[in-house]
Amino acid sequence: MKPWWIGTCILLTTCWASAQNPDTDHTEAGHVPVLSSTFGYIHNVNGGVTSLEPQAEEVLLVPFGSHVLLESRAEFVGFFQRENQTTGPFTGKVFKSVDYAQLDWLANTHVIATAGAFLLPYGLYNERLGPLWIRNLQDSPITDAIGTRPNGVGDGVMLRGNAYETPAYSIQYSAYFSTRSSINQLEASRLAGGDTSIFLKGARLEVGESFQHTLQEHQINSSGTYVSWQPEEFPLDLKAEFDRSFNGEGYWLESAYKLSQVPVKPAFFSRVQLVPRVQQFHPLNGGGNSLPRKNTQQFDIGLNYYFRDNFRLVSSYGRQFSQQANANVWNAGFTYRFIWPLWPGRK
Amino acid sequence: MRRSILSAFCIAVLPLLLCPILLSAGTKGADPKAAPAKPQNEGERLFAVNCGRCHQPPMSISPRTTGTIIMHMRTRARLSRQDEQALLKFMAP
Numbered sequence: 001m002k003p004w005w006i007g008t009c010i011l012l013t014t015c016w017a018s019a020q021n022p023d024t025d026h027t028e029a030g031h032v033p034v035l036s037s038t039f040g041y042i043h044n045v046n047g048g049v050t051s052l053e054p055q056a057e058e059v060l061l062v063p064f065g066s067h068v069l070l071e072s073r074a075e076f077v078g079f080f081q082r083e084n085q086t087t088g089p090f091t092g093k094v095f096k097s098v099d100y101a102q103l104d105w106l107a108n109t110h111v112i113a114t115a116g117a118f119l120l121p122y123g124l125y126n127e128r129l130g131p132l133w134i135r136n137l138q139d140s141p142i143t144d145a146i147g148t149r150p151n152g153v154g155d156g157v158m159l160r161g162n163a164y165e166t167p168a169y170s171i172q173y174s175a176y177f178s179t180r181s182s183i184n185q186l187e188a189s190r191l192a193g194g195d196t197s198i199f200l201k202g203a204r205l206e207v208g209e210s211f212q213h214t215l216q217e218h219q220i221n222s223s224g225t226y227v228s229w230q231p232e233e234f235p236l237d238l239k240a241e242f243d244r245s246f247n248g249e250g251y252w253l254e255s256a257y258k259l260s261q262v263p264v265k266p267a268f269f270s271r272v273q274l275v276p277r278v279q280q281f282h283p284l285n286g287g288g289n290s291l292p293r294k295n296t297q298q299f300d301i302g303l304n305y306y307f308r309d310n311f312r313l314v315s316s317y318g319r320q321f322s323q324q325a326n327a328n329v330w331n332a333g334f335t336y337r338f339i340w341p342l343w344p345g346r347k
Numbered sequence: 348m349r350r351s352i353l354s355a356f357c358i359a360v361l362p363l364l365l366c367p368i369l370l371s372a373g374t375k376g377a378d379p380k381a382a383p384a385k386p387q388n389e390g391e392r393l394f395a396v397n398c399g400r401c402h403q404p405p406m407s408i409s410p411r412t413t414g415t416i417i418m419h420m421r422t423r424a425r426l427s428r429q430d431e432q433a434l435l436k437f438m439a440p
Contacts, residue, residue, distance in 0.1 A: 027440060030413065031414035031415050032412060034415045034416065061415050061418070066418065069419065104418075106418060106421060112421070162427040174425070306403070309405050309407070341411050341412045
């Protein structure tokens with residue numbers, strides 16, 4: 001059966017299901033299939049080598065009523081460099097990948113069951129800060145490779161939800177099992193893991209811990225501890241994470257501050273975001289597995305300008321200090337995101 | 348390692364923590380729009396608190412897509428059913 005025919009059947013079924021949905025009678029909220037698209041272009045110069053990186057991320061959300069959701073993300077990333085790195089014409093190719101394709105059953109507050117290929121809920125970055133339109137700095141932290149091998153995806157089942165909640169705090173959890181897979185676009189390791197965090201609502205402070213155990217080859221344990229804080233008084237977003245695995249340990253610390261408190265030109269400065277990040281990595285057992293093999297430190301400073309909440313200019317400068325070689329890393333570009341309903345409904 | 352963690356903290360965090368505090372002290376009573384606006388109701392508060400944990404809260408979402416987007420966000424942010432309902436009432440009353 002052709003893929004477009006299967007897609008049409010899913011769309012028609014979900015529109016019928018959303019029409020039967022009794023949970024949204026008291027709001028105007030619609031449950032129609034949605035395509036969320038992000039386009040971006042990053043001009044990157046790393047150690048004197050220029051690369052041009054046009055990117056597109058397409059997230060498809062197909063609800064079946066208000067309790068079942070099919071979601072998937074496809075990514076198209078172009079990577080073009082000069083033929084001899086610093087001279088010659090630009091050549092390269094576009095990489096296509098399916099980041100995840102999962103079915104969620106939102107059973108109740110405490111249990112959301114997920115099956116399929118899902119993003120591994122490890123630390124802050126892979127699942128939450130990874131999308132192009134969310135990340136404040138375009139380069140992932142060095143320790144992003146911990147707990148997300150081979151490609152940040154698990155093939156299997158996951159339970160997650162809100163374990164306990166009071167007016168002052170809430171405790172969230174995720175627990176998953178992934179089987180080994182070598183299917184094209186769905187490669188995954190055999191592993192088990194979990195994540196839990198406590199969110200203090202008044203302070204807007206979240207503290208969490210991730211753990212993962214691979215069940216193949218070296219049987220590596222990985223763990224990560226993270227903090228996220230958005231004080232109500234200031235337009236500040238502070239995030240930090242420490243990760244450790246067989247191949248190394250390291251941390252990153254990032255603070256994003258919108259300059260809306262600058263007393264002059266508020267219309268301009270309220271759209272400007274300043275993002276410094278510091279990170280340090282120390283290899284263990286020789287490093288590797290997508291991690292540096294030498295001690296590495298990096299400092300980045302980003303400057304972003306938001307024309308709208310979905311359209312921004314991004315730029316950053318970073319300096320990497322490594323026992324192998326030091327390098328400057330420059331990024332400049334834009335990201336644009338829009339949400340497109342795939343079925344007519346109430347506007 | 349401990350010493351470099353301390354210097355990293357000084358470089359990345361202290362200036363940014365001090366900057367808003369100094370700026371807010373200097374602008375007290377001058378421009379009420381400078382500080383983040385206080386949320387008016389429970390749905391708005393949840394919107395600011397929960398969305399802001401990962402990204403800038405989006406300002407424009409069509410009501411017909413709101414239910415689907417909130418389902419997606421409930422899965423990602425592990426929100427409770429009550430929070431989902433409050434967000435739906437706020438975003439698509």
